[in-house]
Structures are given as structure tokens and as C-alpha cells.
Amino acid sequence: MTSEPVILVEHRAGVRTLILNRPDRLNAANDALLLTLTAELEAADADPSVRVVVLTGAGRGFCAGQDLGDVSGRDMTFTEHLHRTYNPLIRTIRGLGKPVITAVNGVAAGAGASLALSGDLRLWAESALLIEVFSNIALVPDSGSTWFLPRLVGYHRAFELMALAERVNAEEGLRLGLCEHVYPDATFREEVQAYAERLAARPAHALKLTKQALNAALTSTLDEALDREAELQQLAGDHWEHEEGVTAFRQKRPPQFVRGE
Template sequence: MTARSDLLVERLDSVLRVTFNRPDVLNALTPEMLDTAADAVESSGGDPDVRVVVVTGAGRAFSSGADLSARADPSYQGRPRTLDAVNRLVRVLREAPKPVLAAVNGPAAGGGCSVALAADLILARESAYFLLAFADVGLMPDGGASVLLPNAIGRARAARMAMLAERIPAPRAADWGLITHTVPDETFDSEVERLAAQLAQGPTVAYAQTKHALNTATLGRLEQAFAIEAAGQAMLTGTADFAEGVAAFLQKRKPDFTGK
């Protein structure tokens, strides 16, 4: 097992498990965590002994998204390094020649939601939920969400998630087609193991070609989405609404947006 304080990477037989490990802050993402995760997944592509990748979170959350505490300074603006790191991990997960299983053990919010949706199969606990809360801090969805979401659930539902910052419980997410399926909390761990074992025993080369075909058919504009989202976020981080959104988040109050 390779470990750093905020990310665990371990190999068990033919399964590579990547675990976000900041449970005290609901696995809020940092650039270093994301880059280490991307390095591990990227390296596994050339390792014939790795046949499946599992991405999950420690504790009671998958990930709450980017760590907003780093943006508390009102003068913060520009292109956050976390955004580039999220984009890289999403890209690596989609391009990995091995099947990727997201084991969503709790809330998957913001960039954490994008990372989960980048997996090939998404299994969630019934108590988990999916959330794009960017609008609550004066930002727009990123991490490729502007392509990943509408391709899975359609434009109307994607707009509902993006603009209303509505929590989507795992059972509804499964009904919508946002995720593969959901299972009761008490059987979640065993189902993750079962699915990982099934994928590990499957035709890896066929899986890789299937991913390539699905990517080409549905995610051909992912790179364009990364660029549009990055430009939008760079502009939005300079607005008064963003400064107010972050301040309100840290102070646990409702933001007072002015549209400036």
C-alpha cells in the first residue's frame, strides 16, 4: 500500500483501490490529492496485474468537492490549480484502459461528483447523494460536469442540478440514469467487492475498446467542456458574488448575491 495522509492507494490482487482520505472534512479535495490519484490510475494502465480500479472515500463521504478554505481570501481569483487537477483525474479515469468503479459511500458533491461520474460503473449507498453546489458559492459546475451530466440525465435535469444545487438521493440518481445502481448501506461493501471481482475476471481488452467507443460516442466534447468551464470559473472567481458565496459558506449562512 502507498499512503499519504490525504490519499490511500493500495493493490489487492488485481484491484487497485484509490481512497480519498480526509474524513474530518468530508474528503475535500486538494490538488495534491487529485494529482496523486491521477498518477496512480495512469500508472495502472500499463500494469498487466491491475485489472480494475476502484475509487472511493474514507468515512461518511465520497468527497465534498474542492477545499473552499483555500479560497477564503476575498482577493482570490484566477484559475484554481484544483480545477486543473480535477480535470486531469476525470480525463485519466475516462482514458484508463481498465474498468473504473466509483464506490460512492456517501455525499459526492462539486468536483467530487464529477470524479464519481467519470467512472464506468457508479455504485452508491442508498444514503448517499449527488450534489452540484457551485451556484451556492457563485460558481459554475466544472470537472467536465457540463458534458458528463446532460449525457447521462438530459439537459433539463442537468440544469436542475446545476442551477438549483439540489441534492439528488442515490435511489433517484439511479432512476435518472446518473449512476449505475444503488444498494442498501449494509450490503454496500460486499457489493463493491463482488463487482470489482467480476470486472477483474472480465475481458480487459474488450472493456478498453468499449470505453473508447463510449467516450467517442458520448464524450467527444469533454476537452472543450474543460476549456469552457475553466474560462468561466476564472472569470467567476473575480466576482463579488464568489467572494460573498465563499464567506457565507465559511460562516454557515445564506449568501446575499448581488449579481456582480
């Protein structure tokens, strides 16, 4: 009997959906899930038919964090484990040349919270619940949480959420800016797909460059950002998408940014 794959892959209308598939463990991450997810993201990045990537979870949860049973008793330090699994995954998401949507369909705890925050866009179901649970087992937030969360809510609120392991529901997450939209559980998958398809119809090359600019601007000076914008703008202006956008504007029609590339 073959076991279920740890990552399910769906593809429709330019949207590649990667589904964490350990629903009996609320998609708690083991090595197989983390390494397979990184490989699937790299494959999506290399596939020209993929314009948007969605990360979500099977069943009732998004990701409950690290599966502690998977690492118990192993001869590997925390540092080695992070450098082997979570850190390459988060770097792949942030460096992907395509928009990544994290679609949080339930609990996102610990490293699962980090994964939920790592997307370019975050869509939550009404049942979504984010918990920086690390302090409950006397550990430090990892997998990018110390970088993502304070940039979204400020240092002091981030410290409080981490120190007290406070639960953030969908309503509070929307208020704090941890997600862009909240959708009903009953229609969540359909709403996410529709949103992703809207994004997939936008100019892929321009969005790739925009992601590069935003990532770099988070750690650069204004002068550096201005210089980078000028360089990337030339790359955008030389691309066929720009010509199509200008032509469509002049002809008073919607631009068509999807074609064989």
C-alpha cells in the same frame, strides 16, 4: 509524527481500490489529494496486475468538493487551478485503459459530484447524495459536470439540478441513471469488491477497446463510429482473448480471460 496519506491504496484480485482519505473534511479535495489521485491512477494504468480501478472515500463521504480553505488567498486564477488539478484528473479517468468504478459512499458535492459521474460504472451506497452545489456560491459547474450530467439526464433536468443545487439521493439517482446499482451501507464495500471482481474476470483488452469506442462515439457521427468499430474489432480479433473466448464456447466451458500478460 507522519501524516496520513491523502490516498489509501488497496489491491485484491485484480482490483485496485483508491480511497480518498480526508474523512474529517468529508474528503474535500486539496491539491495534494487531486495530484496524488491522478498519479495513482496513472500507476494503476501501467500495472498489468490491475484490471479494474475503484474510487471511493474514507469515512462518511465520497467527496465534498473543493476544500475552499486550501485555495483561499492563493495567487492563482480559477482557470489555472482547474487546468492544474481537476482537468488532468478527469481526463486521466476517462482515458484510462481499464474500467473505473466510482463507489459513492456518502455525499458527492461540487467537483465531488463530477468525480462521482466520471466513472465507467457508478455504484452508490444507500446513503449516497449527489449535489451540484456550485450555484450556491455563484460558480459554474466544472470538472466535467456540464459534459457528464446532461448526457445522463438531459439538458433541462441537468440545468435544474445545477441551478437549484437540488440534492439527489440514491433512489432518485438510480431512477435518473446516475448510478447502475445501489447497495446497503452496511455491506457496501463488500458489494463493490464483488462487483469489481466480476468485472476483472472479463476480457481486459476487449473492455479497453470498448471504452475507447464509447468515449469516441459520444462526439462522433454514425459513419465515424462504424469505421472505428471496424478498426477496433480487428484489434480485438487479433488478441488472444478472442481465441480463448471462441475456444471456450466450442468446448462449452467458461472462458478464462485472466492470465499473465
